[in-house]
Amino acid sequence: MSTVVFPGDQLHYDENKPLNIGPGVYCDPKSQKVLPINAGSAVVSDSKKDQSLYIDYDSKRYIPAVGDLVVGIIVGQYTDSYKVSLSSFSTSVTLPYMAFPNASKKNKPTLKIGDLVYARVSSAEKELEAELECVDATTGKDAGYGLLDGGMTVDVTLKFARHLLFDNSFPLLPILAKHTQFEIAIGVNGKIWIKCEEVKDTLACYRSILDCQSLPVSNHKNVVKENFSKVSKVAEA
Amino acid sequence: MAKDIEFSTSENKFILDALRQNLRLDGRSFDQFRDVDIKFGKEYGDVTVTMGKTKIHCRISCQIAQPYEDRPFEGLFLISTETSPMAGPQFENGNSTGEDEVLCVRIIEKAVRRSGALDVEGLCIVAGSKCWAIRADVHFLDCDGGLLDASCIAVMTALLHFKKPDITVLGDRVTVHPTDEREPVPLGILHIPICVTFSFFNPQDTEENIKGDSNAEIAIIDANLKEELLRDGTLTVTLNKNREVVQVSKAGGLPMDALSLMENCYKAYTITEKLTDQILACVKEDDSKRNQYAGLLSSENARDAT
Amino acid sequence: MSRFEIYSPEGLRVDGRRWNELRRFDCSINTHSHAADGSSYLEQGNNKIITLVKGPKEPSLRSQMDPTKALLKVSVNITKFSKTERSKTSHKNERRVLEIQTALTRTFNKNVMLHIYPRTLIDIEIHVLQQDGGLVGTLINGITLALIDAGIAMFDYISGVSVGLYDTTPLLEVNSLEENVMSSVTLGVVGKTEKLSLLLVEDKIPLDRLESVLAIGIAGAHRVRELMDSELRKRAEKRVANSTN
Numbered sequence: 001m002s003t004v005v006f007p008g009d010q011l012h013y014d015e016n017k018p019l020n021i022g023p024g025v026y027c028d029p030k031s032q033k034v035l036p037i038n039a040g041s042a043v044v045s046d047s048k049k050d051q052s053l054y055i056d057y058d059s060k061r062y063i064p065a066v067g068d069l070v071v072g073i074i075v076g077q078y079t080d081s082y083k084v085s086l087s088s089f090s091t092s093v094t095l096p097y098m099a100f101p102n103a104s105k106k107n108k109p110t111l112k113i114g115d116l117v118y119a120r121v122s123s124a125e126k127e128l129e130a131e132l133e134c135v136d137a138t139t140g141k142d143a144g145y146g147l148l149d150g151g152m153t154v155d156v157t158l159k160f161a162r163h164l165l166f167d168n169s170f171p172l173l174p175i176l177a178k179h180t181q182f183e184i185a186i187g188v189n190g191k192i193w194i195k196c197e198e199v200k201d202t203l204a205c206y207r208s209i210l211d212c213q214s215l216p217v218s219n220h221k222n223v224v225k226e227n228f229s230k231v232s233k234v235a236e237a
Numbered sequence: 238m239a240k241d242i243e244f245s246t247s248e249n250k251f252i253l254d255a256l257r258q259n260l261r262l263d264g265r266s267f268d269q270f271r272d273v274d275i276k277f278g279k280e281y282g283d284v285t286v287t288m289g290k291t292k293i294h295c296r297i298s299c300q301i302a303q304p305y306e307d308r309p310f311e312g313l314f315l316i317s318t319e320t321s322p323m324a325g326p327q328f329e330n331g332n333s334t335g336e337d338e339v340l341c342v343r344i345i346e347k348a349v350r351r352s353g354a355l356d357v358e359g360l361c362i363v364a365g366s367k368c369w370a371i372r373a374d375v376h377f378l379d380c381d382g383g384l385l386d387a388s389c390i391a392v393m394t395a396l397l398h399f400k401k402p403d404i405t406v407l408g409d410r411v412t413v414h415p416t417d418e419r420e421p422v423p424l425g426i427l428h429i430p431i432c433v434t435f436s437f438f439n440p441q442d443t444e445e446n447i448k449g450d451s452n453a454e455i456a457i458i459d460a461n462l463k464e465e466l467l468r469d470g471t472l473t474v475t476l477n478k479n480r481e482v483v484q485v486s487k488a489g490g491l492p493m494d495a496l497s498l499m500e501n502c503y504k505a506y507t508i509t510e511k512l513t514d515q516i517l518a519c520v521k522e523d524d525s526k527r528n529q530y531a532g533l534l535s536s537e538n539a540r541d542a543t
Numbered sequence: 544m545s546r547f548e549i550y551s552p553e554g555l556r557v558d559g560r561r562w563n564e565l566r567r568f569d570c571s572i573n574t575h576s577h578a579a580d581g582s583s584y585l586e587q588g589n590n591k592i593i594t595l596v597k598g599p600k601e602p603s604l605r606s607q608m609d610p611t612k613a614l615l616k617v618s619v620n621i622t623k624f625s626k627t628e629r630s631k632t633s634h635k636n637e638r639r640v641l642e643i644q645t646a647l648t649r650t651f652n653k654n655v656m657l658h659i660y661p662r663t664l665i666d667i668e669i670h671v672l673q674q675d676g677g678l679v680g681t682l683i684n685g686i687t688l689a690l691i692d693a694g695i696a697m698f699d700y701i702s703g704v705s706v707g708l709y710d711t712t713p714l715l716e717v718n719s720l721e722e723n724v725m726s727s728v729t730l731g732v733v734g735k736t737e738k739l740s741l742l743l744v745e746d747k748i749p750l751d752r753l754e755s756v757l758a759i760g761i762a763g764a765h766r767v768r769e770l771m772d773s774e775l776r777k778r779a780e781k782r783v784a785n786s787t788n
Contacts, residue, residue, distance in 0.1 A: 088242045088243045088326070199255050202251065230264060470649075480751065483746075490740070492736075496737070
């Protein structure tokens, strides 16, 4: 259930239940009034005990928040950490060498400048540079993070990336899967990494993701089909 | 440039891999120019050119000024190309000393101004004391590569479209007639230069490029931003419909075989022909739209119309 | 200009050359052995230039440091007295000079093996003492000689030459008189190949004539390469002879 709201609008939720607020919502400390601070669609999810409220808004610039899964580019190397860029022209974030599985003083990760990594934001204070980790902090084990080898990245809007990652009913990935096998890593920073066996298939996925971004869900099937047939035509020629 | 757009090695490798298989990111073939869309504003000489996501606006203005002392019979013509962060965060405000910016500005200068595309002698009003000063302001609104090609199209279309107010000269007295009083007069355009930019990629190692005979370098026309950032070399050919090379600039970069460069020039010619026709058609269409009642007012005989 | 006959019916040009003749080419290397790591003095016709190569050295600014390869910097100083008439303004920040610098940097970026000198700066300084047409070509030759003198690893020679087109006749190596009345092409040719690292056409040339212009230009550039090569070999032999004595 979602409604379009503008900053300062009245939000509708059940006032008798405890409320968890998410991104785009602000609680005035004085009056305890809950106000939207971004324009988007307000999403209220109800459970028996409490309810949560956030605003799903679209933007292009990513601001790190704890727990986000991101795709970053290594842009620098220091004595005990990497410098990682999550989007061009934004402040870079750090990825300490110790935030890798089985890391120790002697056992250093072997990423190079220009490599892509899949990581989780571990701390994001607005006064400090955000930090990433490539390890599941609770178990200390590898959790699918780390180097993304080869493939291609697609830059999409943040909202689209979130849909792809969280919305299980979003049809694009299953449609792509019908055409080819692929590995994918979706960063909520608007970077999607995708890799297929063959370059042409990766390219078809790349174009499909870009095209589908601005199209209604119902068109996705045709767009993907068209892109795949186009690249195979060129490959045959 | 303030800060560069960051690129991963994977992306870099992928784009090259795709090029090896004759594939470009946006689905074009290697020698396919993007579709050019030309839109006119309300006034004469107000043009917006869109090529893919690249968008350029050009506005021509004129005023009466004094000619240079050493060239009393020539009017003034100035092209102002200022990059601003409006085109993309990689451009810095007020700083146009970056390598690419300087090259871009110089090539537009050479292609349009130094090649004599505008008849500056026709701008003279009173020799030595009064002439028209024509100014072309190019604004880069959005950058997705091919700024140079697009701005050349924009400037030339705007010059063709522009009309300056009519004047009467009586001795030293010059009367400028407002456009609503007397039909304004178009500028004298001698030829229409069109820039076509090629981007070179080297699919092998450097040594093979310099020493080898394979000449397997890849040349693509009208690169978009990503391709532009990754290319190893570029060649900008400016031609006009009279089969004249107006300007060629291959400022270093990947060494290319002379014969393949010649081939590129011929490819550029077909594009030049097409674009020239498109520009002329657009200007003509706009002109007839503006003058849809001219036929009614005209005192011409019917036989002239045929 | 009409008083001059640019190309006489007998096939002679203003300075007495024929269409396919180069100008006098005098070069020497290691001219400023104390001031720079590599240097050359080159006279090509009436063009006179000094080139100094400093490096590979530690960059003075951290921003000039690239951890993977050396940075190449070219600065061209066109002196005020380099033409017949003394120029009032310094040419330093003229767009034309910036363009030349960029073109030269990009030409040599691909030819010098920058990856074997990481974290360094190679600073090339050129002083133009006198100019008489076809300057960019001369600059390329000067840099090639100075880089070789500095012992910096390169793939091959790059030789520069200009070609004019007078009506339908291509004229090899234009001087400033010729440059002013006809359109000219500047080429930077890699070694003995037919590969062009640099190609600049600044004025109108019929498309169908371009090929013949390029052909004569490449031949001229190969000849320039030979001239540079023989001078360098002569130098080297002299040096070897001196050291064994």
